[in-house]
Amino acid sequence: MSKITKVSVEVLETPVRLRYVAAGHAVESNWHVLARIDTEEGVQGIGFVVANRGSLVKPLAQTSQELGQLLVGMEALDIEAARVRMERAGGWVGPGGMLAMAISPLDIALWDAKGKSLCQPLYRLLGGYRDRIRAYASDAMWYSMPMDQLARSAQYHVSQGYRRLKLRLGHEPKPAGEVERVKVAQDAAGEGVEIMVDATESWNEVQAIANGRALQEAGIVWLEDPVSHQNLAGLAQLARNLDIPIAAGEHLYGLDGFQKTFEARAVDIAIIDVARSGGITPWMKIAALAQARGVPVCGHVVPEVHVHLLSAIPNSYLIEFMPRSEPIFKTRLKLENGELLAPQGPGLGVELDEAAVEQYRVG
Numbered sequence: 001m002s003k004i005t006k007v008s009v010e011v012l013e014t015p016v017r018l019r020y021v022a023a024g025h026a027v028e029s030n031w032h033v034l035a036r037i038d039t040e041e042g043v044q045g046i047g048f049v050v051a052n053r054g055s056l057v058k059p060l061a062q063t064s065q066e067l068g069q070l071l072v073g074m075e076a077l078d079i080e081a082a083r084v085r086m087e088r089a090g091g092w093v094g095p096g097g098m099l100a101m102a103i104s105p106l107d108i109a110l111w112d113a114k115g116k117s118l119c120q121p122l123y124r125l126l127g128g129y130r131d132r133i134r135a136y137a138s139d140a141m142w143y144s145m146p147m148d149q150l151a152r153s154a155q156y157h158v159s160q161g162y163r164r165l166k167l168r169l170g171h172e173p174k175p176a177g178e179v180e181r182v183k184v185a186q187d188a189a190g191e192g193v194e195i196m197v198d199a200t201e202s203w204n205e206v207q208a209i210a211n212g213r214a215l216q217e218a219g220i221v222w223l224e225d226p227v228s229h230q231n232l233a234g235l236a237q238l239a240r241n242l243d244i245p246i247a248a249g250e251h252l253y254g255l256d257g258f259q260k261t262f263e264a265r266a267v268d269i270a271i272i273d274v275a276r277s278g279g280i281t282p283w284m285k286i287a288a289l290a291q292a293r294g295v296p297v298c299g300h301v302v303p304e305v306h307v308h309l310l311s312a313i314p315n316s317y318l319i320e321f322m323p324r325s326e327p328i329f330k331t332r333l334k335l336e337n338g339e340l341l342a343p344q345g346p347g348l349g350v351e352l353d354e355a356a357v358e359q360y361r362v363g
């Protein structure tokens with residue numbers, strides 16, 4: 001038995017360090033809400049969520065900070081009890097939105113502490129199915145890039161060992177324009193490299209079916225977020241009418257959103273975001289719902305956490321590699337033959353760079 005002695009939450013503004021930097025690309029920031037949970041036995045668990053804009057990050061961190069104080073004195077291994085206490089306290093503004101996001105870094109920190117306390121890497125503690133997961137490159141292949149830069153980015157990522165690339169599309173006036181971008185990436189990447197497309201909810205149903213058919217002909221392997229995640233009937237219609245898998249889920253909160261999406265047969269591939277889902281505890285339950293329906297699962301960004309979750313379960317498919325948290329860690333994830341290796345250290349198996357945390361702290 002080891003009780004929680006202290007919970008603290010910080011806000012960090014961190015630089016975005018792209019592996020491939022396109023000409024004219026502005027240097028940007030990300031924001032981290034970083035939670036630390038200390039226990040009587042001297043373990044410190046860490047958890048974090050990442051935002052690509054600074055708005056509302058401080059109130060989010062303040063919500064995490066306040067919820068975290070409810071955990072002091074609780075048994076550190078009793079993660080379900082901790083969650084229920086936080087969910088009840090915030091029930092009047094929940095269950096989704098900021099409440100789910102605010103619980104996430106705390107839930108992740110509790111699991112990191114559990115892994116450290118039991119001296120096991122999280123992927124093994126959570127299920128232990130494999131120790132690596134096939135990755136796809138997802139950075140710097142934006143819809144706004146000129147074709148020559150898109151081609152160079154695709155070539156760069158293939159040279160790093162990736163066999164799967166994801167393009168953001170959805171802003172060309174005609175399907176032929178979207179297809180052309182896919183062809184440019186395919187030609188640059190070479191034989192045997194799979195191309196996925198994320199339309200970031202840019203189309204209505206009519207546009208989505210026309211673009212989906214054209215992109216299907218072009219040989220993409222999945223179509224992500226063709227229409228709004230709230231349009232379950234539209235997603236379901238696309239899933240029925242296209243022969244390529246529809247991937248969605250990164251915008252959904254908690255089990256309920258996924259349950260409804262699965263019931264509507266609106267997705268072929270579930271993308272579960274560990275921040276919006278409310279942390280590791282609900283993420284694993286959503287993955288089990290997907291398993292019951294034969295739906296493969298991917299994570300959404302945050303590869304340091306998702307590499308463990310996707311290695312823990314049998315129905316995982318691919319991991320998205322977007323290493324936005326590298327500036328605050330001493331440790332680096334390893335890519336081998338296009339697969340991301342699960343760290344073998346206890347918990348998340350990552351080590352904070354305290355000097356960097358100090359440097360980037362803004363709250």
Ligand SMILES: [Mg+2]
Binds near residue numbers: 198224225
């Ligand atoms: Mg996406």
